[in-house]
Amino acid sequence: MPNPGIEIMAGMFSGIADACATHPIDQIKTQFHVNKGANPSIFKPLAEQYKLGGFSRLYSGRGLLPACLRPQSLCMYTGNEWSKRFIAGDGELTYWTAPVAGFLTGYIEAATVTPFEVVKVRMQSLDHVSRYSNSMNCAANIVRSEGILALYNGFGPSCARNCTFNGAYFGFIFWFKDQLPTPKGFGEEVAKTLFTGMAGGVFATCIKQPFDVVKSRFQNQLPDANGNKEYRYTLQALVSIYRKEGIAALYKGFTPTVLRMTIGQSVALTAFETSTSLMERISEGKT
Numbered sequence: 001m002p003n004p005g006i007e008i009m010a011g012m013f014s015g016i017a018d019a020c021a022t023h024p025i026d027q028i029k030t031q032f033h034v035n036k037g038a039n040p041s042i043f044k045p046l047a048e049q050y051k052l053g054g055f056s057r058l059y060s061g062r063g064l065l066p067a068c069l070r071p072q073s074l075c076m077y078t079g080n081e082w083s084k085r086f087i088a089g090d091g092e093l094t095y096w097t098a099p100v101a102g103f104l105t106g107y108i109e110a111a112t113v114t115p116f117e118v119v120k121v122r123m124q125s126l127d128h129v130s131r132y133s134n135s136m137n138c139a140a141n142i143v144r145s146e147g148i149l150a151l152y153n154g155f156g157p158s159c160a161r162n163c164t165f166n167g168a169y170f171g172f173i174f175w176f177k178d179q180l181p182t183p184k185g186f187g188e189e190v191a192k193t194l195f196t197g198m199a200g201g202v203f204a205t206c207i208k209q210p211f212d213v214v215k216s217r218f219q220n221q222l223p224d225a226n227g228n229k230e231y232r233y234t235l236q237a238l239v240s241i242y243r244k245e246g247i248a249a250l251y252k253g254f255t256p257t258v259l260r261m262t263i264g265q266s267v268a269l270t271a272f273e274t275s276t277s278l279m280e281r282i283s284e285g286k287t
Contacts, residue, residue, distance in 0.1 A: 006279045007078045014272040015073030022264040024049075024058040029260050030124040032253030033216035036245060042256050052129065071112045076162075077272045079105035080170055099171025106163030114158050115151035118142065121219040128220075146223065154218030156234045161211035169204035169265065176200065193273050197266030205261045210250035212257060214238055 024046065032039045049057045083101040084093055093101065119138050122128050132138035142150050173196045180196070183189040214237045223229050231237040241249050 003280070003283065004078075004082075006276055006283065007081050008074060009279065010272045010276040011074035011076075011078035013275045014077055014268040015071070017271040018073055018264045018268040021267045022260045025256050025260045025263070027058065027124040029253045029256040030121050030216050030220075031126055032256060033213045034121075034125055034127065034220040035252065036249075039252060042259070071116075072109060073268055073272070075109035075112050076105055076166060077268070079108055080166065093174060095171070095175055098174035099167040102170030103163045103167030106161075106166045107159055109162045109166070110155060110158040114153075114155050115139075117158065117215070118151050118153050118219045121216055125220050153221075154215045157211050157215040157218055157237065160234055161208050161215050164211060165204045165208040168207045169200045172203045173197070173200040173269070190270060190274060193270045194266045197269035198262040200269075201261035201263075201265035202258055204265075205254075205258050209254060209257060210238060213241070213250055213252055217241070 025042075027049065028042050028045050031045055046058070080102055083104045084098075086104075087093070087097050087101045119135055119142070122132060122138050122142070123135055128138075132141060139151070176196050176199055177192070180192055183192050211234070214231070214234060217237060218231050221229050221231060231240065238250065
């Protein structure tokens with residue numbers, strides 16, 4: 001049986017790699033999700049963010065983002081390894097059970113990451129540029145003005161997003177790896193993993209995108225003077241966005257989302273599998 005400690009460390013490494021590679025694009029993705037008007041090209045908001053605060057503004061929310069992405073990747077990749085063993089035991093996964101194993105990881109991932117995601121969305125949104133000075137101030141302000149449960153705003157759509165994405169992603173890469181030739185060396189193995197992660201990211205993003213938009217809308221909104229909110233639960237939010245803005249609104253920010261997920265998942269998957277392999281070799285005394 002694989003060493004759980006190695007899998008946990010590999011999950012942490014994959015989260016760091018993902019955060020470093022994708023956070024500026026992730027910020028644009030969030031802004032496009034919550035914008036109810038027409039979105040510009042992805043280059044315009046990058047320039048605007050740079051003008052607001054220089055290079056550091058491109059990484060706003062950075063104080064909590066690594067803490068967010070490390071448990072996210074930990075739950076996603078390490079959780080999937082444990083879920084696979086739960087589903088298949090000592091046997092082999094199939095094209096049917098691989099997506100089920102991935103799907104099950106979404107609930108734990110949402111429970112772990114949602115408070116950090118709420119802070120991240122508020123820090124990234126242009127609606128709150130002058131409201132919060134940093135990530136800790138944002139978290140404290142949310143708890144003080146909206147209550148501690150506000151840190152779990154969007155938990156429902158987060159579960160829907162994570163479960164659909166993880167099921168589609170891990171199911172796809174399980175199938176796709178079988179279609180590719182067996183790598184002949186370390187370099188080919190890394191290239192295969194990168195390509196598989198990118199392809200899986202595109203496929204899974206197409207499926208989870210409406211839930212991702214709803215999640216961002218939930219976490220960006222503030223209650224009105226009477227304590228009411230525009231979005232109350234997942235299905236109601238989906239219907240409301242569709243009726244008021246059209247079906248295309250459920251795919252707002254699709255381009256930066258695809259870029260974020262293809263880059264992030266290819267980097268994270270490669271970091272997870274490569275670091276797992278290296279640490280196993282070290283523990284076995286082969287390096």
